[in-house]
Amino acid sequence: MKRSVERHPDVFGDELPDVQQIKQKLGGLRVYTRKCNQNFLDELDARIDEIERTYEKCGNAAQVQSIQGYLTTLCCWCYNDYLEDRFEGAEAKWPTDLKLDIADRFPDLVSADTASLKPSIGAGWLVLLGQFLQATEHVVRKAFTEPVVVQITDVKMSREGSIHFDFSKFDHCLDQLLRRIDLDSKRTCAKCGHKGDIVRKKDKANVLCTHC
Ligand SMILES: [Zn+2]
Ligand SMILES: [Zn+2]
Structure with missing residues:
Protein backbone atom coordinates (compact mmCIF):
# COMPACT_ATOMS: atom_id res chain seq x y z
CA MET A 1 0.00 0.00 0.00
CA LYS A 2 2.88 2.29 0.85
CA ARG A 3 4.42 1.72 -2.55
CA SER A 4 1.10 2.36 -4.26
CA VAL A 5 0.74 5.70 -2.51
CA GLU A 6 4.29 6.69 -3.43
CA ARG A 7 3.75 5.77 -7.07
CA HIS A 8 0.28 7.22 -7.52
CA PRO A 9 -0.19 10.25 -5.32
CA ASP A 10 -2.72 11.46 -7.91
CA VAL A 11 -4.97 8.51 -6.98
CA PHE A 12 -4.23 7.90 -3.32
CA GLY A 13 -3.32 11.39 -2.15
CA ASP A 14 0.17 12.26 -1.04
CA GLU A 15 -0.24 11.48 2.61
CA LEU A 16 0.09 8.00 4.09
CA PRO A 17 -2.78 7.29 6.45
CA ASP A 18 -2.18 6.44 10.09
CA VAL A 19 -2.69 2.75 10.65
CA GLN A 20 -4.06 2.31 14.16
CA GLN A 21 -4.25 -1.44 14.46
CA ILE A 22 -3.88 -4.64 12.46
CA LYS A 23 -5.35 -7.81 13.84
CA GLN A 24 -7.10 -11.07 13.16
CA LYS A 25 -10.74 -11.04 14.11
CA LEU A 26 -13.50 -13.58 13.45
CA GLY A 27 -11.15 -15.43 11.12
CA GLY A 28 -10.55 -12.31 8.99
CA LEU A 29 -7.94 -9.58 8.76
CA ARG A 30 -8.84 -6.18 10.21
CA VAL A 31 -6.89 -3.01 9.48
CA TYR A 32 -7.97 0.09 11.34
CA THR A 33 -6.88 3.47 9.97
CA ARG A 34 -7.62 7.05 10.81
CA LYS A 35 -9.83 8.87 8.31
CA CYS A 36 -8.14 8.72 4.93
CA ASN A 37 -8.45 8.92 1.16
CA GLN A 38 -11.36 6.81 -0.17
CA ASN A 39 -9.30 5.35 -3.04
CA PHE A 40 -6.79 4.18 -0.46
CA LEU A 41 -9.55 2.47 1.54
CA ASP A 42 -10.94 0.78 -1.57
CA GLU A 43 -7.51 -0.51 -2.52
CA LEU A 44 -6.92 -1.70 1.03
CA ASP A 45 -10.27 -3.54 1.03
CA ALA A 46 -9.39 -5.30 -2.23
CA ARG A 47 -6.06 -6.46 -0.83
CA ILE A 48 -7.56 -7.63 2.44
CA ASP A 49 -10.16 -9.54 0.47
CA GLU A 50 -7.38 -11.34 -1.39
CA ILE A 51 -5.50 -12.13 1.83
CA GLU A 52 -8.65 -13.47 3.46
CA ARG A 53 -9.09 -15.96 0.66
CA THR A 54 -5.64 -17.38 1.29
CA TYR A 55 -4.76 -19.61 4.20
CA GLU A 56 -2.17 -17.79 6.27
CA LYS A 57 0.13 -20.77 6.76
CA CYS A 58 0.28 -22.57 3.41
CA GLY A 59 -0.91 -19.97 0.89
CA ASN A 60 -3.61 -22.26 -0.56
CA ALA A 61 -7.02 -20.85 -1.37
CA ALA A 62 -9.24 -20.77 1.68
CA GLN A 63 -12.37 -19.08 2.90
CA VAL A 64 -13.38 -17.85 6.29
CA GLN A 65 -15.64 -20.52 7.69
CA SER A 66 -17.04 -21.85 10.89
CA ILE A 67 -15.25 -25.01 11.93
CA GLN A 68 -16.53 -26.63 15.08
CA GLY A 69 -18.07 -23.35 16.10
CA TYR A 70 -15.16 -20.97 15.64
CA LEU A 71 -14.25 -18.92 12.61
CA THR A 72 -11.01 -19.66 10.87
CA THR A 73 -9.37 -19.57 7.44
CA LEU A 74 -7.98 -23.05 6.80
CA CYS A 75 -7.55 -24.62 3.35
ZN1 LIG B 1 -3.30 -25.24 3.79
ZN1 LIG C 1 -13.72 -32.70 2.82
Whole structure:
Protein backbone atom coordinates (compact mmCIF):
# COMPACT_ATOMS: atom_id res chain seq x y z
CA MET A 1 0.00 0.00 0.00
CA LYS A 2 2.88 2.29 0.85
CA ARG A 3 4.42 1.72 -2.55
CA SER A 4 1.10 2.36 -4.26
CA VAL A 5 0.74 5.70 -2.51
CA GLU A 6 4.29 6.69 -3.43
CA ARG A 7 3.75 5.77 -7.07
CA HIS A 8 0.28 7.22 -7.52
CA PRO A 9 -0.19 10.25 -5.32
CA ASP A 10 -2.72 11.46 -7.91
CA VAL A 11 -4.97 8.51 -6.98
CA PHE A 12 -4.23 7.90 -3.32
CA GLY A 13 -3.32 11.39 -2.15
CA ASP A 14 0.17 12.26 -1.04
CA GLU A 15 -0.24 11.48 2.61
CA LEU A 16 0.09 8.00 4.09
CA PRO A 17 -2.78 7.29 6.45
CA ASP A 18 -2.18 6.44 10.09
CA VAL A 19 -2.69 2.75 10.65
CA GLN A 20 -4.06 2.31 14.16
CA GLN A 21 -4.25 -1.44 14.46
CA ILE A 22 -3.88 -4.64 12.46
CA LYS A 23 -5.35 -7.81 13.84
CA GLN A 24 -7.10 -11.07 13.16
CA LYS A 25 -10.74 -11.04 14.11
CA LEU A 26 -13.50 -13.58 13.45
CA GLY A 27 -11.15 -15.43 11.12
CA GLY A 28 -10.55 -12.31 8.99
CA LEU A 29 -7.94 -9.58 8.76
CA ARG A 30 -8.84 -6.18 10.21
CA VAL A 31 -6.89 -3.01 9.48
CA TYR A 32 -7.97 0.09 11.34
CA THR A 33 -6.88 3.47 9.97
CA ARG A 34 -7.62 7.05 10.81
CA LYS A 35 -9.83 8.87 8.31
CA CYS A 36 -8.14 8.72 4.93
CA ASN A 37 -8.45 8.92 1.16
CA GLN A 38 -11.36 6.81 -0.17
CA ASN A 39 -9.30 5.35 -3.04
CA PHE A 40 -6.79 4.18 -0.46
CA LEU A 41 -9.55 2.47 1.54
CA ASP A 42 -10.94 0.78 -1.57
CA GLU A 43 -7.51 -0.51 -2.52
CA LEU A 44 -6.92 -1.70 1.03
CA ASP A 45 -10.27 -3.54 1.03
CA ALA A 46 -9.39 -5.30 -2.23
CA ARG A 47 -6.06 -6.46 -0.83
CA ILE A 48 -7.56 -7.63 2.44
CA ASP A 49 -10.16 -9.54 0.47
CA GLU A 50 -7.38 -11.34 -1.39
CA ILE A 51 -5.50 -12.13 1.83
CA GLU A 52 -8.65 -13.47 3.46
CA ARG A 53 -9.09 -15.96 0.66
CA THR A 54 -5.64 -17.38 1.29
CA TYR A 55 -4.76 -19.61 4.20
CA GLU A 56 -2.17 -17.79 6.27
CA LYS A 57 0.13 -20.77 6.76
CA CYS A 58 0.28 -22.57 3.41
CA GLY A 59 -0.91 -19.97 0.89
CA ASN A 60 -3.61 -22.26 -0.56
CA ALA A 61 -7.02 -20.85 -1.37
CA ALA A 62 -9.24 -20.77 1.68
CA GLN A 63 -12.37 -19.08 2.90
CA VAL A 64 -13.38 -17.85 6.29
CA GLN A 65 -15.64 -20.52 7.69
CA SER A 66 -17.04 -21.85 10.89
CA ILE A 67 -15.25 -25.01 11.93
CA GLN A 68 -16.53 -26.63 15.08
CA GLY A 69 -18.07 -23.35 16.10
CA TYR A 70 -15.16 -20.97 15.64
CA LEU A 71 -14.25 -18.92 12.61
CA THR A 72 -11.01 -19.66 10.87
CA THR A 73 -9.37 -19.57 7.44
CA LEU A 74 -7.98 -23.05 6.80
CA CYS A 75 -7.55 -24.62 3.35
CA CYS A 76 -9.16 -28.05 3.00
CA TRP A 77 -5.76 -29.83 3.15
CA CYS A 78 -4.58 -28.16 6.34
CA TYR A 79 -8.00 -28.62 7.86
CA ASN A 80 -7.82 -32.36 7.25
CA ASP A 81 -4.27 -32.50 8.64
CA TYR A 82 -5.59 -30.75 11.70
CA LEU A 83 -8.44 -33.24 12.09
CA GLU A 84 -6.04 -36.16 11.77
CA ASP A 85 -3.60 -34.75 14.33
CA ARG A 86 -6.31 -33.85 16.73
CA PHE A 87 -8.51 -36.91 16.52
CA GLU A 88 -6.07 -39.57 15.41
CA GLY A 89 -7.33 -43.02 16.39
CA ALA A 90 -10.19 -41.53 18.36
CA GLU A 91 -13.11 -41.45 15.97
CA ALA A 92 -15.61 -41.15 18.78
CA LYS A 93 -14.16 -37.74 19.64
CA TRP A 94 -14.43 -36.52 16.09
CA PRO A 95 -16.58 -33.37 15.91
CA THR A 96 -19.16 -33.81 17.35
CA ASP A 97 -19.42 -37.55 17.75
CA LEU A 98 -19.62 -40.22 15.08
CA LYS A 99 -21.83 -42.27 17.34
CA LEU A 100 -24.46 -39.56 17.82
CA ASP A 101 -27.73 -41.17 18.89
CA ILE A 102 -30.57 -38.67 18.57
CA ALA A 103 -32.96 -40.74 20.73
CA ASP A 104 -30.40 -40.74 23.50
CA ARG A 105 -29.17 -37.15 23.23
CA PHE A 106 -32.41 -35.40 22.19
CA PRO A 107 -35.24 -37.53 23.62
CA ASP A 108 -37.78 -34.69 23.13
CA LEU A 109 -37.33 -34.92 19.37
CA VAL A 110 -38.28 -38.56 18.83
CA SER A 111 -41.40 -40.59 19.65
CA ALA A 112 -41.49 -42.19 23.08
CA ASP A 113 -41.01 -45.70 21.66
CA THR A 114 -37.85 -44.84 19.71
CA ALA A 115 -35.01 -46.61 21.46
CA SER A 116 -32.27 -45.47 19.11
CA LEU A 117 -31.94 -43.17 16.10
CA LYS A 118 -28.57 -42.86 14.45
CA PRO A 119 -28.27 -40.45 11.54
CA SER A 120 -26.89 -41.97 8.35
CA ILE A 121 -24.89 -38.97 7.19
CA GLY A 122 -21.19 -38.29 6.78
CA ALA A 123 -19.14 -37.11 9.75
CA GLY A 124 -18.71 -33.71 8.08
CA TRP A 125 -22.35 -32.86 8.69
CA LEU A 126 -22.44 -33.75 12.37
CA VAL A 127 -21.71 -30.21 13.56
CA LEU A 128 -24.55 -28.84 11.40
CA LEU A 129 -26.88 -31.55 12.62
CA GLY A 130 -25.94 -30.94 16.25
CA GLN A 131 -26.69 -27.22 15.89
CA PHE A 132 -30.01 -27.97 14.19
CA LEU A 133 -31.07 -30.45 16.88
CA GLN A 134 -30.15 -28.05 19.67
CA ALA A 135 -32.10 -25.20 18.06
CA THR A 136 -35.08 -27.51 17.47
CA GLU A 137 -34.99 -28.77 21.04
CA HIS A 138 -34.99 -25.17 22.20
CA VAL A 139 -38.08 -24.38 20.07
CA VAL A 140 -39.91 -27.43 21.43
CA ARG A 141 -39.05 -26.73 25.06
CA LYS A 142 -39.76 -23.00 24.93
CA ALA A 143 -43.08 -23.20 23.09
CA PHE A 144 -45.54 -21.51 25.45
CA THR A 145 -48.78 -20.63 23.66
CA GLU A 146 -49.30 -24.00 22.00
CA PRO A 147 -47.13 -27.07 22.42
CA VAL A 148 -44.82 -27.87 19.53
CA VAL A 149 -44.43 -31.58 18.87
CA VAL A 150 -41.60 -32.79 16.69
CA GLN A 151 -40.72 -36.41 16.11
CA ILE A 152 -37.82 -37.25 13.85
CA THR A 153 -37.77 -40.76 12.41
CA ASP A 154 -34.77 -40.62 10.07
CA VAL A 155 -31.84 -38.42 9.04
CA LYS A 156 -29.97 -39.15 5.84
CA MET A 157 -28.43 -37.65 2.73
CA SER A 158 -30.91 -37.05 -0.11
CA ARG A 159 -30.14 -38.01 -3.69
CA GLU A 160 -29.68 -34.31 -4.40
CA GLY A 161 -26.85 -34.12 -1.90
CA SER A 162 -28.51 -32.30 0.98
CA ILE A 163 -29.46 -33.42 4.45
CA HIS A 164 -32.91 -34.97 4.65
CA PHE A 165 -35.20 -35.53 7.64
CA ASP A 166 -38.24 -37.75 7.95
CA PHE A 167 -40.76 -36.75 10.60
CA SER A 168 -43.71 -38.58 12.07
CA LYS A 169 -44.74 -35.29 13.70
CA PHE A 170 -43.75 -31.94 12.27
CA ASP A 171 -44.42 -28.30 13.07
CA HIS A 172 -44.07 -25.47 10.56
CA CYS A 173 -42.26 -23.31 13.06
CA LEU A 174 -39.23 -25.41 12.05
CA ASP A 175 -39.44 -24.29 8.41
CA GLN A 176 -36.70 -21.72 8.72
CA LEU A 177 -34.31 -23.98 10.63
CA LEU A 178 -34.85 -26.68 8.03
CA ARG A 179 -34.23 -24.29 5.18
CA ARG A 180 -31.01 -23.19 6.77
CA ILE A 181 -29.61 -26.67 7.40
CA ASP A 182 -30.66 -27.66 3.87
CA LEU A 183 -28.62 -24.79 2.38
CA ASP A 184 -25.70 -25.27 4.77
CA SER A 185 -25.50 -29.00 4.07
CA LYS A 186 -25.22 -28.33 0.33
CA ARG A 187 -22.12 -26.24 1.02
CA THR A 188 -20.41 -28.45 3.60
CA CYS A 189 -18.20 -31.42 2.73
CA ALA A 190 -20.13 -34.42 4.05
CA LYS A 191 -16.90 -36.25 4.82
CA CYS A 192 -14.79 -33.70 6.66
CA GLY A 193 -16.91 -30.60 7.37
CA HIS A 194 -14.82 -28.15 5.33
CA LYS A 195 -16.57 -25.94 2.78
CA GLY A 196 -17.55 -28.13 -0.13
CA ASP A 197 -19.56 -28.24 -3.32
CA ILE A 198 -22.18 -30.58 -4.67
CA VAL A 199 -20.60 -33.25 -6.86
CA ARG A 200 -23.16 -34.94 -9.11
CA LYS A 201 -22.71 -38.48 -10.26
CA LYS A 202 -25.07 -40.56 -12.38
CA ASP A 203 -27.64 -41.45 -9.78
CA LYS A 204 -26.57 -39.63 -6.64
CA ALA A 205 -25.04 -36.37 -5.54
CA ASN A 206 -22.57 -35.82 -2.74
CA VAL A 207 -21.02 -32.75 -1.19
CA LEU A 208 -17.24 -32.81 -1.13
CA CYS A 209 -14.25 -30.52 -0.73
CA THR A 210 -11.16 -30.65 -2.97
CA HIS A 211 -9.31 -32.78 -0.41
CA CYS A 212 -12.02 -35.40 -0.11
ZN1 LIG B 1 -3.30 -25.24 3.79
ZN1 LIG C 1 -13.72 -32.70 2.82
